[in-house]
Amino acid sequence: MFRKLAQAASAVFAVALSTALLGTGTAAADPARPVLGGGSGLVISSESGQMSEYAIQCTLTTIGHDGAGRLVGLTAGHCGTPGHEVYSEQDPGAGVLGRFVYSNQDLDYAVLEFDPGRVTPVNRVGNLSITGVGAPAQFPNIVCKEGRTTGNTCGIAYGDVFASSMETWSQMCVMEGDSGAPVVVGSTLVGMVNAYLAIACFGPEVGTNMATIMGDIDSRHGVGAGYRPI
DSSP: OHHHHHHHHHHHHOOOOOOOOOBOSSSOOOTTSOEEOTTOEEEEESSTTSOOTTOEEEEOOEEEEOTTOOEEEEEEGGGOOTTOEEEESSOGGGOOOEEEEEEETTTTEEEEEEOTTSOEEOSEETTEEOOEEOOOOOTTOEEEEEETTTEEEEEEEEEOTTSOSSEEEEOOOOOTTOTTOEEEETTEEEEEEEEEOSSTTTSOEEEEEHHHHHHHHHHHTSTTTTOEEO
16 A cells, blocks of 8 residues: 555656756865765656656666676666666766666665766765665664755654655655655664655655665665665
8 A cells, every 4th residue: 555655746746857066075076077886866868868848857866886896876767767877967068977877666665876987976066975784774763865956854753654664754745856865763774765655845754664665775786786775
């Protein structure tokens, strides 16, 4: 029941666009390589080698390496499908930085693979740092997110409203473009932003738990399996 409600809400109110905030983190910034971290704005296009007028914007959830050493990231599944190209919203002129390699529409997350020679990955963007991945937030945890549209906002987590182990509701301000934004408790990544219900910045935010996403990625033994954040 919860999944159907969340999917219906996502279809109508799905948070799909993302202002990139330059990050500082563990890697030294190279001016020739755009900085990307959890909370950065992404531009996604289906046209090869160029951004089209139909490109959408979302927020990068996190960036790091999988068990095979590939530079990978996550965002919301409704932001794109395999083959869609990824640009930096902050520096779109830098060209294609990566591509969607997997998109799960049921859990609403996608795996991105980046070209390590074209990206400077960081673990801090704006006011949010990611130092690890953890269990879902529970009431009355305070969770925060960094999104390309509304920046850094925090609120109380309601936990598993419908006894679902897949999603958590929270009272954070999110709007279109914040899709994929990292949700943290402290500096621990616990989920991503997928949708809001009723009214932007007033209705509850619905997000997929990171533990569920990581379990699904690992079970597929493909790109992203064994993920560790920068």
